[in-house]
Structures are given as structure tokens and as C-alpha cells.
Amino acid sequence: xxxxxxxxxxxxxxxxxxxxxxxxxxxxxxxxxxxxxxxxxxxxxxxxxxxxxxxxxxxxxxxxxxxxxxxxxxxxxxxxxxxxxxxxxxxxxxxxxxxxxxxxxxxxxxxxxxxxxxxxxxxxxxxxxxxxxxxxxxxxxxxxxxxxxxxxxxxxxxxxxxxxxxxxxxxxxxxxxxxxxxxxxxxxxxxxxxxxxxxxxxxxxxxxxxxxxxxxxxxxxxxxxxxxxxxxxxxxxxxxxxxxxxxxxxxxxxxxxxxxxxxxxxxxxxxxxxxxxxxxxxxxxxxxxxxxxxxxxxxxxxxxxxxxxxxxxxxxxxxxxxxxxxxxxxxxxxxxxxxxxxxxxxxxxxxxxxxxxxxxxxxxxxxxx
Amino acid sequence: xxxxxxxxxxxxxxxxxxxxxxxxxxxxxxxxxxxxxxxxxxxxxxxxxxxxxxxxxxxxxxxxxxxxxxxxxxxxxxxxxxxxxxxxxxxxxxxxxxxxxxxxxxxxxxxxxxxxxxxxxxxxxxxxxxxxxxxxxxxxxxxxxxxxxxxxxxxxxxxxxxxxxxxxxxxxxxxxxxxxxxxxxxxxxxxxxxxxxxxxxxxxxxxxxxxxxxxxxxxxxxxxxxxxxxxxxxxxxxxxxxxxxxxxxxxxxxxxxxxxxxxxxxxxxxxxxxxxxxxxxxxxxxxxxxxxxxxxxxxxxxxxxxxxxxxxxxxxxxxxxxxxxxxxxxxxxxxxxxxxxxxxxxxxxxxxxxxxxxxxxxxxxxxxxxxxxxxxxxxxxxxxxxxxxxxxxxxxxxxxxxxxxx
Numbered sequence: 001x002x003x004x005x006x007x008x009x010x011x012x013x014x015x016x017x018x019x020x021x022x023x024x025x026x027x028x029x030x031x032x033x034x035x036x037x038x039x040x041x042x043x044x045x046x047x048x049x050x051x052x053x054x055x056x057x058x059x060x061x062x063x064x065x066x067x068x069x070x071x072x073x074x075x076x077x078x079x080x081x082x083x084x085x086x087x088x089x090x091x092x093x094x095x096x097x098x099x100x101x102x103x104x105x106x107x108x109x110x111x112x113x114x115x116x117x118x119x120x121x122x123x124x125x126x127x128x129x130x131x132x133x134x135x136x137x138x139x140x141x142x143x144x145x146x147x148x149x150x151x152x153x154x155x156x157x158x159x160x161x162x163x164x165x166x167x168x169x170x171x172x173x174x175x176x177x178x179x180x181x182x183x184x185x186x187x188x189x190x191x192x193x194x195x196x197x198x199x200x201x202x203x204x205x206x207x208x209x210x211x212x213x214x215x216x217x218x219x220x221x222x223x224x225x226x227x228x229x230x231x232x233x234x235x236x237x238x239x240x241x242x243x244x245x246x247x248x249x250x251x252x253x254x255x256x257x258x259x260x261x262x263x264x265x266x267x268x269x270x271x272x273x274x275x276x277x278x279x280x281x282x283x284x285x286x287x288x289x290x291x292x293x294x295x296x297x298x299x300x301x302x303x304x305x306x307x308x309x310x311x312x313x314x315x316x317x318x319x320x321x322x323x324x325x326x327x328x329x330x331x332x333x334x335x336x337x338x339x340x341x342x343x344x345x346x347x348x349x350x351x352x353x354x355x356x357x358x359x360x361x362x363x364x365x366x367x368x369x
Numbered sequence: 370x371x372x373x374x375x376x377x378x379x380x381x382x383x384x385x386x387x388x389x390x391x392x393x394x395x396x397x398x399x400x401x402x403x404x405x406x407x408x409x410x411x412x413x414x415x416x417x418x419x420x421x422x423x424x425x426x427x428x429x430x431x432x433x434x435x436x437x438x439x440x441x442x443x444x445x446x447x448x449x450x451x452x453x454x455x456x457x458x459x460x461x462x463x464x465x466x467x468x469x470x471x472x473x474x475x476x477x478x479x480x481x482x483x484x485x486x487x488x489x490x491x492x493x494x495x496x497x498x499x500x501x502x503x504x505x506x507x508x509x510x511x512x513x514x515x516x517x518x519x520x521x522x523x524x525x526x527x528x529x530x531x532x533x534x535x536x537x538x539x540x541x542x543x544x545x546x547x548x549x550x551x552x553x554x555x556x557x558x559x560x561x562x563x564x565x566x567x568x569x570x571x572x573x574x575x576x577x578x579x580x581x582x583x584x585x586x587x588x589x590x591x592x593x594x595x596x597x598x599x600x601x602x603x604x605x606x607x608x609x610x611x612x613x614x615x616x617x618x619x620x621x622x623x624x625x626x627x628x629x630x631x632x633x634x635x636x637x638x639x640x641x642x643x644x645x646x647x648x649x650x651x652x653x654x655x656x657x658x659x660x661x662x663x664x665x666x667x668x669x670x671x672x673x674x675x676x677x678x679x680x681x682x683x684x685x686x687x688x689x690x691x692x693x694x695x696x697x698x699x700x701x702x703x704x705x706x707x708x709x710x711x712x713x714x715x716x717x718x719x720x721x722x723x724x725x726x727x728x729x730x731x732x733x734x735x736x737x738x739x740x741x742x743x744x745x746x747x748x749x750x751x752x753x754x755x756x757x758x759x760x761x762x763x764x765x766x767x768x769x770x771x772x773x774x775x
Contacts, residue, residue, distance in 0.1 A: 001376040010371075018749055057660075070371060136663035181661065237661065267767060278774050283763035290708045290766045291687075291759075298686035299679065302373050314716050315660045319679045322664060361664075 004298075010071050015052060015273070016136065017078040017292050020049060025082030032209035036185050038089045040121075046090040047121040051075060053097055060109060061117035062223045068100070069242060070302040073249035077297070080164035080253030084356045085209035087250060087367075092161045095367040096170045098213025099186060103234040107225060108188060126170040126186075127157035127215060128243075128365030137150065137240055137364055138180050144173035144187060144227075151175070151227060153187055153195070153220040159204050161366060162214030167191055170228065171217065172236060172365075184236035195220025198331055238343035239368070246322035246367035248300040251292055251324035251360045258290040258335035258353040266338050282338060289331045296320070304369065323358035325360040332357035373686075375447065379440060383447045389419075390455025393660045395737075401587040402740050406579060407456040408538075409459065409587070417494040421756060442627065442695035446634040446688060452761035453638030457744040458587030460635065465489065467535055468628060468731045469497030469548040474565055475624040476606040484604040484739055485546060485566055498539035500530035500549045500593055507532070508757050511559045515595065517551040517605075524565055524605065526551055526573070528597040532751070536591025537576050545569050548606070557611045564606040573598030584743030623766065629705040629752055630691040633712035637688060640681045642724040647674065673726060677719045684708070684715040703765040710758035713749035720745040 006014065024046070028039050039290035046052070056062025093116045100112045115122050130141050131189045142155025153173050163169065168188055175185040189196050199214040228234045263286050266277035303316035332354040336343035343350045375383065383559045393412050452460040461550050466473075466489045488495055506512040515528025528551060530536075536547035546568045554561035567574050578592035600645040602609075644662070651658070658671050667675075688708040720742035724731035731738050749755045764774050 001372060001440070002374065002379075002693055003370060003372045005371065005695055007370050061720070101635060134663065134665055138662050240661075263766060277767050278769070279764075280760070280774075283767065283774055284759050286766060287710075287763040288758045290764060291711060292705075294690075294707060295683035295687055295711060298690065299683055300680075301371055302686060305371060305373050318660045319675060321683070322675070323679045338647055 006074060007310070008273060010074055013071060016049065016167070017051065017075050018081070020077050025079070025086050027172075029086065029143035029209075030346075030349060032083065032085060033220050034346075038086050038209045038211070039049060042086060043121050044088055046086075048081075048119075051180070052091060053093060055118050056097065056101060056113050056117055060095075060113040061157060067098070069245050069307045069369045070301060072242075073245055073300055073304045075338060076249040076367060076369055077253040077256070077264060078295070079126050080250035080259045080329070082253075083206050083209070084254055087253075088161055088207070088210050088308075090121075091246075091367050092166070093122060093124040095365070096124040096166075096168045096188070098368040099126070099170055099239055103186075103224070103229045103239075104229045105198045108228065108230075112168055112188060123162040123166045124168050125160055125162045125166040126172070126365055128172050128240075129157065129159040129362070130156040131156055131214060133208070135315075135364075137236075138302055140172065140174045140184060142171065142173040142300065143177075144175045144185060144222070146176055146224075149224050150221045151185075151187060151224060153217045153222055156199075156214065156216045158202065158212075158214045159363065159366060160213045160215055162211055163215050163238045164201065165191075168193030169196070169215070171196075174219075175233070181237040181240070185233050186226060186239075187222045187238070188226045189220070189222060193220060193222070204299065204359070206352065206359050208355075237314060238307075238312075240353040240365065241317040241366045243365045244317040245300055245304045245307065245313075246369040247360060248296065248303070248317075248320045248324035250367060251328035251357070251369065252297045254299060254353055254357055255289070255293050255296070255331040257327045258332045258350055258357070261288065261348070261350055261353075262286065262335035265342075267341055276338075285334045285338060289334055292327045296324045299323055302344055321360075325363075328357040328360050373689075375443075376440060379444050379447050382444055383451055386448050388450040389416075389452070390451050392457050394452070398459065398737055398740065399734070401456075401459060402584075405586040405588070408462065412459060413464055413494055418550075420463075420465060421490055432584050439696045442630070442692040443485075443689065445511040446692040448635040449631055450638040450641070450685075452636040454642045455638075456587065457635055457639050457741075458585040461534060461585055461588035462538075462620040464494035464496050464538070464543065466497045467539075468499035469539060469546060469566075470622075471624050471628055472499055472548045472606060473566065475499075475627070480605070481566070481606065487563030488544060491542055493543065495543040496535040496538035496545040498533050498535045498545070498547045498591075500533045500534045500536065500547050503529060504531055504566035508754055511562065513550055513552055513562055514555075515549065515551040516555070517549075517553050517563060518564055519553070519602070519609070520599070522602050523599045524602060526565060526567065526595045526600065529590045529592065529594050529652075531579070533591045533593050534751075535589060536593050537589040538581050540569060540574055540576050540591065540593055543569060544748040547574065549595065551595075553609065554611045563609065565600055566604040566606065567595070567598060567600050568604075570734075571598055571600060583746060584689070584740065585747055611741050619651070619758060623702075626705045626751060627695055629758070630688050630695070632748055633684065633688040633691070633708040636683060636712040636745060637638075637685050639741050639745045639748070640677075640684070640712075640719040643738060643745070644677055644681060645718045646736070646738050646741075647677075647723045647726055650730065657671060670726065673722055677722055680711075680715040681719055684712040687711050689719065703762060705755070706758040706761040706765070709753055710755050710762065713755045715751050 054063040054065040055067035059065040067136045097116045144153045146153040171187045199217045202212045269276050299320040303313045303320045306313040498562040517524045517526050527640045549565050552561040575594050577594050674710040691704040724742050
């Protein structure tokens, strides 16, 4: 039966994370962006909420909660509302833990998951995007070729969150020359694997506080048992759907932050004898922002709901992510515009939100829900 | 729990209505678009008989407090999408209580609801209409100039109303009625505006024109002149008092919280018809829409199609949300306006782009696509223009009164 009411448990999670984002994340966002550093104490506090990897089963030391993309979307939106860099940092371990949880061999679950159930935050990540303008998930350039009991991986990856420090990196590669999403496998690499080289910490327009790295794989030998899912491989398309939903949800969070800030500013700022919010040009921009944020959220929820039901949600997740990328650019751009000259100054957060917002069009695989 | 699956009951209703839309509406859609002022009586009689025996579909709001879960508004929304998928003009032409009935349901006393609405459950087909717009004012409904003057046991109504949907059928061709907005005290502005029920055959109410329109041609859109039209005192909806506040005006405006999602649903049905038509044409031509491929590699055609799809679905979900809120008894002015604004935008975008994409096929009157573009446009206008709905959204999100944001 159609309903738009989150469950009580989901609402509790949402409220908890929203409060954490408001009280702990947001006040540190500006400094994090300026210094290029995510505050580790905020990450540790976020970790201690116990929500990042609550879906790890008790057998592996986790809380054993049901994995729900919809709940993940609710949580991701609130974290991103606080700050996108901090949110992506906190959620990064999911990039390796969730695929292993859902598609890993028993041995892989045994070996990998334990690192992410401790009291301390442990960085983990995945390498998806490649440094070319026409990057396409359906046509990766990174390759893996079977060679006796190993795979030899070659290629470059960029936008790898926490690439330098991650205990494990899940590298996605086109395997044995096969085509499309079906031809992609994931390879679980420990930190320091020979042939895995850190090129440099990236400098991006946004996400400045988040450590993202470019890495290169040069004849990197990976034992066959470290191929995600073993000989059965993994469902890369499904994993990318989880990530599309997560990104769409985070875009909603960033957009909502920008809208609220612009709305409050417009009610306060006076020109021509009235608050600028009382002028139709501004009021209509704000109204459109509010409408499109709600619209995007519903598209994202529907994709997540479908995925949670076990159905193929490629179309919905893909459409939602693209819609969200367009929306967050437009909303953050309009928010900066509402603040006029002041919007251009880094003392106000709207220009940061625009720098982050523009990124969604290029982001893939940076988060899992 | 968040859920996007229609209940089995609503899904059954949807399928039943879809059959009617496909088998009874589509085959006559072109004919009644071309023969603008003729009525498809077989279809209208059939729908009248169906509606009298079904309590599931309803078009009105209600002042009654909600007790327990309802699916009335969700059902209506889904039904309207399906009917409009069939033909939006024919849907609007269906005999029913319509907006006029919705006003009585929202603002009338139990006695009035019995007196005016019971007729829709029996006898011959009937229509009710709502007359608000005047030659000089549409969006600015507070500027209405039609007057209602108390004279003993009657009100005397004078004025001219235009763009009255089903106005001809309600005022003259059936035992229906027209709800007229008129002012009892011009100096009081909004607070002086009241709604009056004028039954068919009342002397002084005359249909002077039936419009020739761009679309929804099967629906009659009338000009109605009121000249010393006398109605019983008891035909006023709500209190005759002119209070210092605008309670009465707001009461009837609240009707729109229920009817805006309904119009949005109609827009979505039209948009869906157009989208499906395009998809079928692409399928026939062997053109795939490649979900999952990098955006930059898609053809313009694919991107346009995906844009249409996403916008239409966004409109649908906003409309479902507004309808669900009505069923839950939640105030939904913001959400209702969002759904109407988005649906109007989406149907315009989808149908206009569809005609463009299909080239000569889109432009030809051999196919229904060009008609759907013409039918779709009105949804961006009536029942609150897109601009008015954006204004309402703006006021709500800014917590401004209409004085603070005009």
C-alpha cells in the first residue's frame, strides 16, 4: 500500500543522524574545506553511532541489522547535509564491506569484515572511476587477465576515497576481455599490495577535505581467491545501483543545505524596502529549489525501495542519479545566486556546496547504501 | 513503511478503468476532438451508470474528520490518470459532481450535501460546475466582481463567468447546478466572497457561449451570465457573515488541496500516453534506450527520452504523496501545489518534446499524439496556473502571507 512514511526505526535513525550532522559535522565543515582535512574526532564520533556498518552480521562481529538501501538513503542524505567530504569519509568503509557482505565468498567475509567491526573507525575503499573524460562504467579501461592462479590487473583509477590509508581497496576491472557490466569483477587488495601504487592525493574543485587519490595498477598480481565472489564473480551492475542511490541521496542532502541557507538569507536580506524573498524572482527560484529537492528525494526512494525488494532497479537508480546531479547543480548554483556577491565569498558555505554539487555529474561509486 | 506499490484494491480499480479507457475512450477520442460540441452519449451514459454503482471513485473533499485509513484519494488519483490516459477531454466530460460538487462537499452543511449531492447517485446523467473566473480576473480570484445581494429569502446574483468547465451541461442540459463565487461586500475584499449554488433552470442564469479550444475539446467550457438571478437564501455555502478574517474564503480554497492533485493526475495520464507512444515508435525502429551507459555517450534522443521519463515519474510521485496525505488527513497545501506545478510542467515538456521527436508522425492528425499535446497544455493553467502554484509553494516555504509575497 502506497505510503511515504518512514518506519519508526528509520525515523529514529534519520533524527539521530540529522542531529549529529547539525551539531558535530556542520560546525566543522568550513575549516575542513579550508585546511583540506576531515576532522578525525568527528569521524570517530560518527563511527560510534554504530550506523555505518550495522548490516554486518553478528557472526562477523556486527550488529546484524537488515541491509536496506532505503534506510541508507535516509542516512546518507542527512550526513551529506552536514558536509559531503565528512559524509563520504565516514561511509567509505561500506565501499568494500557491503560488496563483500552481499557477494563475497565465505572466506572473503571472514577475512575482510572483521576489520570494520571494531571500536575504531577503519578506512576501507573501492576504486571505480578512471581518469579520462569519457569514463563509462559499462566500458572500464582497467583490465584483469587470468594467469594461472592469479589475475593480473592493469590500469589507473581516480576519485578513490581514503586511497592512501585504506586497509582494503576493492578495485573494479574489466575481466578477461568481457564486455559491459557483466564483464566487470572486483578485486580485493590489501594496503601495500605490490603493483598497487599510490600516484598522488588529488586536488579537486570540491571535496577538498576528503582524501581522494589517484592510483595505478602495474601488473598487479591478485590471487584468484581475492576476486570478489571467487569464480562466480559479482553483480557489478547491482553494486553500481547501490552507489547511484547513495549519490542521489547525498545530492538531495547537499541541495537541501543550500536551499535552506538561501531561504533564510533571502528572508533576512533587504532590498528596495522589503526582504528579497518578497520579490517574485527570488521567491520563485526558492520555490523551484524546494520542489525539485522533494521530487529528487522521491525518485531516489522509489529506486531504493525497488532494490530492497530484490528487483532490478537499474533504470530507476540511473534516472534518479542523473536527475539528482542536474538538480543539485541547479539548486546550489541558484543558492549562490540568491546570496549575490556574498555568495561568492568563502565565509558563506554556498560556494562550497556549489563546488561539491557540480561534482555529482562525475561521481560514481563513491558511496554505498 | 515507505512503499510504492498500489494496494490490490486500487490496482483492480486501475485495471478496470484502463479497460474502459482503452476500449471506450481511445476509439472515439479523435472523433470528439474534431466534432467539438457534440456529446458522446453512449460513453457518457455508460460512465454515469458505472459511477453510480461504484463508491470507490470520488471527486470531492470533505469536512468530515478522518477515522482510520482511507484510500479514497489515492484511488481517485489513480483512476483519473487512467481516464486521462484514455482521453482527457472525454474524462472531463463525464457526468459527475466535479468541482461544483467538491465545493458543496467541502463547505456545505449536511443538509446542503444531501440536497445537492444525492442527485449524483440516481436518475439521469448530471453535471455540476464551478464558476469563478470572470473576463477581468482569473488568478486574482479576490478581485471577483460578480455580486450577491440579500433580498428577503433570496440572494440576487449578477455577473459574468467564463471558462466554466461543464458549464453548459450543468446549467442547462441536466438537473445539475453551478456553484458561483460572488461577493456580498466588495469593500471586504476576500472576506466578502461567498459561494452560491444555482440549480439548473433558475431564471437569470444563461449560457451565452461555449468556447472553441486548443484542446480538451470534448469538454464544454462555457460563459454563463447571471442577470438578477434569484436563489434561495439557503443556497449559500458556508456562513453569510462577513468576518474580519478570511475564514470562508480559505474554506473553499481548501477544496483545491484536494483537487490540485486530481488535475495533476490528469496531466500525468496525458503525459504517459505520449511517452508510451514515443517508446512504441522507438521500439518499432529498433532504437534502444540504454540505461547505465555514460550520459555523454547517449544520443540526444535517448537523453530527451530519459528526461521525459524522469520528469513524469517525479510528477507522479509528488502527486501520490499529496493524495496519500489527504487520505491520512494531513494538511497538504504545499504538497498539493508542488504536485500541480510539477505535473503541469512535466506534461507540457513531455508532450511538446514527443511531438518534436516523432517528426511528421508527431505532427499528423492521423495519430493522437498532437492531440495529447493540445490536451496537456491546459493542465499548466487551470485549477491554479503554474505561476500561482509556485507562488503558493513560495509562501509556504517562506512562511509568508499573501500580503507579504504577492
